[in-house]
Amino acid sequence: MNLVQGHIFELEAMKSYPKELFYSGNLELLKKTKISIVGSRKPSKYSRSLTHQLSSALSRNNICVVSGGAMGVDAIAHKGAGESNTISVLPCGVNIKYPAINKNLLSDIERNGLLLSQFKDDFRATPWSFVVRNELVVALGEVLVVAEAELNSGSMRSIEFALKMNKEIYVFAHRIGESSATNELLKSGRAKAIYDIDEFVAKFSKVQNNTQIKVDDFMDFCKTNPTYDEALKKYPTKIFEAELSGEISIENGRVRSSL
Incomplete structure (x- = not known):
């Protein structure tokens, strides 16, 4: 603390x-x-x-x-x-x-x-x-x-x-x-x-610059409509959280982003 x-x-x-x-x-x-x-x-x-x-x-x-x-x-x-x-x-x-x-x-x-x-x-x-x-x-x-x-x-x-x-x-x-x-x-x-x-x-935006902030790689990955097995293998913990929060859905064995 x-x-x-x-x-x-x-x-x-x-x-x-x-x-x-x-x-x-x-x-x-x-x-x-x-x-x-x-x-x-x-x-x-x-x-x-x-x-x-x-x-x-x-x-x-x-x-x-x-x-x-x-x-x-x-x-x-x-x-x-x-x-x-x-x-x-x-x-x-x-x-x-x-x-x-x-x-x-x-x-x-x-x-x-x-x-x-x-x-x-x-x-x-x-x-x-x-x-x-x-x-x-x-x-x-x-x-x-x-x-x-x-x-x-x-x-x-x-x-x-x-x-x-x-x-x-x-x-x-x-x-x-x-x-x-x-x-x-x-x-x-x-x-x-x-x-x-x-x-x-x-x-x-007081100062314009080219600083790139870390993006949410997981959500970008989900937008590619991967299979559930692919997503589970790459992001074993995030996949469950995102499904529970409604950010993604699983349809016909594939991940779909809700955002």
Whole structure:
């Protein structure tokens, strides 16, 4: 367990600056331009695809993606950015990889990116610690992107934090009857819609360079429509995680990417 030393300017937006902040990984990511992405644990195919496209585009432009390490939108945002250019904020101690389904993803981020937590080692997630986690996720980003969320969902707490911090909120445009929370934000004028991903990314890309961030080789491999046996042999652990999270499906013995 490592303790973050020094002051992090972005965290001044929080109601109370963290008394302690623990980490494992690359603290240099805190110096980058950062965008926070949150959303449903069970996103639609449309939201999964756009979240992956957005986080990948941000990472290609050297912008770090911040999220909460949960299933669904969080995991897709981390994977799209590539584990070397993402920060995962945990509702538990950094030595606990929660949720278990994302254990390998969080371990990859720990080795190549950055895990952050306000909780000491061995602390296990509780309902209130998710709220603490959400505030930190929102504070770190220049803006908050809500990929998909329903009214009364956990993502509403992140939205509330963003509004209190006077952070701009961006959402994907959804059809009527879908993602009720983000549609309500648009209706009330409290959020802006992302209609063009490249245009959105360009707003935050302060320095154009040719730095190539590590891409998700596994998802690129799945897009070639390999056989299940080929995928299992090359990526024995990731294949099960991706199928459970809905990122891939198995049809007629072949792997198909859902993103």
